Amino acid sequence: MFIRKRILPHLGFFVMLSFSIHSKAQLYVGAEVGGNQNYLIKNVSSLNATEIVPKNGITLAAIVQYKFNDWFSVEATPQFIQKNYQIQRTGYYTGVYQRTDNNYLQLPVSAKFSFGTKKWKGFVDLGVYAAYWVSSHIKGKIPNILDQSAYNQAYNPYVDAPTSPVVMSETIFDDYNPYTFSQKYQFDKIKDRRYELGLSAGLGVSYEATPKITVFAEFKYSDALTDQQKKYQYIQDAQYNETGSFLVGFTRKIHLHCKKKVSKEVESKKVKVKSQKDTGLK
Amino acid sequence: MTHISNYILKLTKSLGVLMAVLIIFTSCHKEVSPTHQVGTTYTVNYAQVFEDFWNTMNKTYVFWSIDKTDWNKVHTDFAPAFAKLDYEVGYYTSDQISLKAARLFKQIVDGLVDSHYTLSLITGYGIDPALDRKWENPAFIGNMFMQNGAITALYPDQVNYYNVTVDSLYLTNKVIGYDTLNSFYTISGIVKNTNILYFSFSSFSLLSQYQNGTNPKVKAAIDNFFTQLTNPKVTSLIIDVRGNGGGSIADLNFLLGRLVSEPLKIGYTRSKSGTGRLDYTPWADAIVKPWYAFPSGFSKPIAVLADGLSVSMSELTTMTIKALPNTIFVGDTTWGANGPLTQNTDFNAGSFNFGYIGSNIQSGYNYYYGSVYTSSCMFKYKDNKIYEGQGFPPDYVVKVTPDQIFLPNDVVDDPQLNKAISLLPK
Numbered sequence: 061m062f063i064r065k066r067i068l069p070h071l072g073f074f075v076m077l078s079f080s081i082h083s084k085a086q087l088y089v090g091a092e093v094g095g096n097q098n099y100l101i102k103n104v105s106s107l108n109a110t111e112i113v114p115k116n117g118i119t120l121a122a123i124v125q126y127k128f129n130d131w132f133s134v135e136a137t138p139q140f141i142q143k144n145y146q147i148q149r150t151g152y153y154t155g156v157y158q159r160t161d162n163n164y165l166q167l168p169v170s171a172k173f174s175f176g177t178k179k180w181k182g183f184v185d186l187g188v189y190a191a192y193w194v195s196s197h198i199k200g201k202i203p204n205i206l207d208q209s210a211y212n213q214a215y216n217p218y219v220d221a222p223t224s225p226v227v228m229s230e231t232i233f234d235d236y237n238p239y240t241f242s243q244k245y246q247f248d249k250i251k252d253r254r255y256e257l258g259l260s261a262g263l264g265v266s267y268e269a270t271p272k273i274t275v276f277a278e279f280k281y282s283d284a285l286t287d288q289q290k291k292y293q294y295i296q297d298a299q300y301n302e303t304g305s306f307l308v309g310f311t312r313k314i315h316l317h318c319k320k321k322v323s324k325e326v327e328s329k330k331v332k333v334k335s336q337k338d339t340g341l342k
Numbered sequence: 343m344t345h346i347s348n349y350i351l352k353l354t355k356s357l358g359v360l361m362a363v364l365i366i367f368t369s370c371h372k373e374v375s376p377t378h379q380v381g382t383t384y385t386v387n388y389a390q391v392f393e394d395f396w397n398t399m400n401k402t403y404v405f406w407s408i409d410k411t412d413w414n415k416v417h418t419d420f421a422p423a424f425a426k427l428d429y430e431v432g433y434y435t436s437d438q439i440s441l442k443a444a445r446l447f448k449q450i451v452d453g454l455v456d457s458h459y460t461l462s463l464i465t466g467y468g469i470d471p472a473l474d475r476k477w478e479n480p481a482f483i484g485n486m487f488m489q490n491g492a493i494t495a496l497y498p499d500q501v502n503y504y505n506v507t508v509d510s511l512y513l514t515n516k517v518i519g520y521d522t523l524n525s526f527y528t529i530s531g532i533v534k535n536t537n538i539l540y541f542s543f544s545s546f547s548l549l550s551q552y553q554n555g556t557n558p559k560v561k562a563a564i565d566n567f568f569t570q571l572t573n574p575k576v577t578s579l580i581i582d583v584r585g586n587g588g589g590s591i592a593d594l595n596f597l598l599g600r601l602v603s604e605p606l607k608i609g610y611t612r613s614k615s616g617t618g619r620l621d622y623t624p625w626a627d628a629i630v631k632p633w634y635a636f637p638s639g640f641s642k643p644i645a646v647l648a649d650g651l652s653v654s655m656s657e658l659t660t661m662t663i664k665a666l667p668n669t670i671f672v673g674d675t676t677w678g679a680n681g682p683l684t685q686n687t688d689f690n691a692g693s694f695n696f697g698y699i700g701s702n703i704q705s706g707y708n709y710y711y712g713s714v715y716t717s718s719c720m721f722k723y724k725d726n727k728i729y730e731g732q733g734f735p736p737d738y739v740v741k742v743t744p745d746q747i748f749l750p751n752d753v754v755d756d757p758q759l760n761k762a763i764s765l766l767p768k
Contacts, residue, residue, distance in 0.1 A: 106401070106617055108687040147615065153688075158615060158623070198624065205682045205689070205719050206611050206628035206658075208595045232688060239626035251620040289618060293400065294414045297617045 090123035092137065092278070092309025098162075100145035100288075102299035109150045115159060117142025119305045125172070133172045135185070141166045141282075143301045146200075153232050158200035160245070162301075166191035168260045168282065181266045189282060191256040196245035203236035250292050256301065258284040264307075272313040280305045384698050388443060391697035391711045392424035395447075404681060404691040404720050406619035408728055409455045413619065416450055440465035447712070448474075455731035457679035458654065460715045464699075472679065472731070476650070481741070483650040483674060512759060513540055515570075519551075519560030526551050528560055530567035536768040537575050541567045542582035546589025546655040549596040571600060571640055578643040578766040581663060584673060584758070588654025591682055598630050598662045603639030606630045608658070608665045611682060611719040613689035623689075625722060630662050644669045645762040650733070653677040657734050661723055664734075671736045672762045678733035681717025692718030738765070 099114045121139030128134070141164050148157035170187025229235050247254065264278030282305070287298040383394040396417055406413070423446055427439055434442070444467035451461055457472035476482045516531025528543035528551070543564075551560050570576055579601075610625035632639060646663040648656060648671065657676040663669050686692040697711025722728050740758045 104616070107690060110690075202613075202623050202626060203688065204611070204626045204629075205591065205613075205684060206594070206608075206721070207626070208592060208631070236688075241624045241626070243624060248620055251618065293619050294417050295397065295400065 085129075086127045087314045088123070088125040088127060088133075088135075088274070088311040089314055090125070090274075090309055090311030092119070092121045092123060092139075092276075092307045094119050094305050094307035094309075096141065096143075096303050096305035098143040098145055099302045099304075100147075100299055101302055103297055104147070106297075109153050111148060111150060113146045113148055115144035115146050115161075117144045117161070117303075119307060121307070121309070123309060123311055125311055131174050133174070134170070135172055136167065136169050138165070138167050140164070141191070141303065141305070143303055152229075155231055155233055155238070156200075156202055158198055158202070161197045161199075163194045163196065164191040164256065165194055166256075166282075170260060170262070174266070179268050181268075183262075183264055183266060183276075183278075185260075185262040185264075185278075185280075187260045189256075189258050189260050191258070191284075193247075193252070193254045193256065193288075196247070197243070198245045199240075199242035201238045201240045203232045204239035205236060207237040207239065251289050253286060253288055253290045255286070256284050256288070257286045258282055258301075269310075273310055274312075275310045276308070278307045278309075280307055382698060383696075385711065386699075388427040388439075389421065389425040391443075392421060392446075394698075395696040395712065395714075396421075398694050398696050399714075400619060401617045402614060402686055402691045402694060403454075403456070403619075404613060404689075404717055405455050405730060407622065408720070408730065409453075411453050411455075420446060420450055440467070444469070456681060456716050457677055457731050458681060458683060458715060458717050461712060462715075463712045464710065472677070476677075483742070512756070512763075515566075517559065517563040517566040519555070519557055519563035521551060521555050521557045521560050523556050524551070526555070526560065528563045530563050530570065532570070532576075533580070533763055536763065536766075537577040538580055538763060538766050538768065539567070539570045539573075539576045539578070540580045540582065542584075543586070545587060546593040546597075546659075548593045549590065550592075552596070568600065568636070571636075572638075576642065577768060578645070579640060580645045580647060580759070580762050580766070581659065582647040582759070583652045583656035583659055584647050584649045585651045586648075586653070586656040587651070588656055588679070591655065593655060594658065594662070595631050595633055598659060599633035600636040601640045601644065601663070601666060602630055602632050603641075604632060606662065606665055607724060608662045609721055609723040611721050613719045614691040616690070628721065642668070643766050645766055646671050647673050647758055647762055648676050648734075648736070649674040649758070650677060654679045654683075657729070658682075658721070660734055661729075664737075665724055670738060670762070670765055671734075672738045672740055672765070673736050673758045674739060674741055675733040675735045676729075678729060678731045679717075680721040680723075680728075680730050680734075682719045682721065683716075684718045686718065689718040692716060 096117050096119050097114045098117060100112050102112060104110045104112055119139055119141045121137040121141075123135055123137050125133050125135035143162045143164055144160065146157055146159040149155075166189050168187050168189035170185040172183055172185040174181045174183040176182050260280060260282040262278045262280035264276050264280075266274050266276035268274045282301075282303045284301040286300075288301060289296070289299060383390070383397075385391045385394055396413075400413060403409070424443070427443055427446075430442075431439060440463070444463055444465065447461055447463065447467075448469045448471075451459065451469055451471050452474065454471050459471055461469040463469075473484075476484060512533055513529070513531030514534050516529060518527070518529045520527045524547070526544055526547055528541075528548070530539070530541045532538065533540050548564060552564050555561060571579070606629065607627050608630055609628045611628050612623050612625045615621045615623045644663055644666065646660050646669065648660045652660065652673075653676070657678075657680050660671055660676060661680075664671055683692055686694050693713070693715045695708070695710035695713045699709050699711055701708045717730075720728065720730065723734075738761055740761045742757050746755060746757050
């Protein structure tokens, strides 16, 4: 509610302000790529010996940027972004884990504020995003309660001989054989929320390599405001993605004002004719 | 000068935006979790006991994906009812309040699909929803036999009443072992006038009995069975788990590992991966492996006898035998408790205590208002069906009544065993 009532009107104001001074507006397109680290924000303290570990993923994005003036632009960066994490157990349960690789299609729309010299600029961007959880892959290792050891002569508490040495279990896999898996995750319509809405913010530096091409590096942080799970039960542990990405990319200036371009050509022809007249050529 | 002032203006704007970003991201506080630790919630009244029970069930009960109980509605309906009990303490005796609480708990758990499920209260009340449901069915074998004690003749663990089971009368070359200390009974032998090997036992504690049993006759009976398995004259096998209430998973390989020559997939298990009702691990293959000392397996026809009092490991045994080629299941639909059990923390699911009410300082013993016995994993058979709460159906349905067992002139009969014998090569 805070965001809807307070932030969005201000964002709108900035956009309107920028539209009102669009005389120098330019369109840029580009691409960015980078790595990210995703944190699943969820309280697992009620689970025995369990922790969540952030995992790396990739971000690939196209950039469409509309630059209103030297310091303000609006950009949309439709992207493929992974939001990966791992839930793992500790202590006696060390080795039990499930890594989840989530693939999202995400559309951030940001207001970008730049400052600096003509060549080198720092910038800050702030925006919102909508994302769709396209697919997910899980892999891991869990104890398998119905896969008892029968072959292992070195350690087998169930051998026929009653004189077998008693060996204390150090991990759960001394008691149960592991089951390893790597498979596509089947979404659960009751549980999984496929869309995600959130905020994004970035901080970076750009360099104008040529009058048309600008390259940049940026740290971008996206913060989901929607629970990754639907509210399907009374009293539920919510879980949110928070993703930090380090991105490099470029933008290329696109000429928007074709009419102006034509008139420039006509003007240059006029200049040429004038110069021909001046030199006496016919 | 103008250039510098413009630059400062832009920088100020950008820093302002940066501040706004920081404010927004730090102000978006997310309500992440209502933390609840299993078995640690200190409770002083019925409302808190109910909340602890409800929360723990919510997190660790493994059958939510198939259970028909509306657990949200349970909270809506019963939280006020338990809170009301706290206000009634002054108006009723503690025994009356305890009874009211037990009745409320019974209403809550009555429809749970987990057929291992039992709930025990410190007040002495015990609730067994699956058994309660079965009592309502007149055809339930327990109804027909237990009331007059006749079932004791059919099931080996009750042999102390009759000294001999019905089935022992069918056998020759038999060895009977009975551990009175642990009430364990087993019998192996050859069905008279046939070459059919027969093996029965009262519970799945074969391995522990084999290694540590107090009566050497028990080991002798089990060894007799193992030896006869390799006897070339034996034409087929009957394994009888009627009335067998289950036991240790270790027996799966110890017994059935002798029937397979290579790992046999009998189905799948899954447990909980998180605190949500639908947070599940993937399905893991349920495997029976050849016993290392007995790698050749048993490839001859097998009949398994089971009935409505065959529970848990007895059902997994029945299903495992049915997963082998050339096998039949004779008898009646099993109990319907297939989910394996172990301690709660191993699989984030399973048995738990709730309503912590204090500890004995000297002994360190913790006291709880109640404890729940429930499965840690869900089992799905190889046909992708979950038989929890339903029971595994036989190929040949042979229902029995006491009149069929006890014939005139002290003659006893066993129609289910007769059927199995008739179907197997002699």
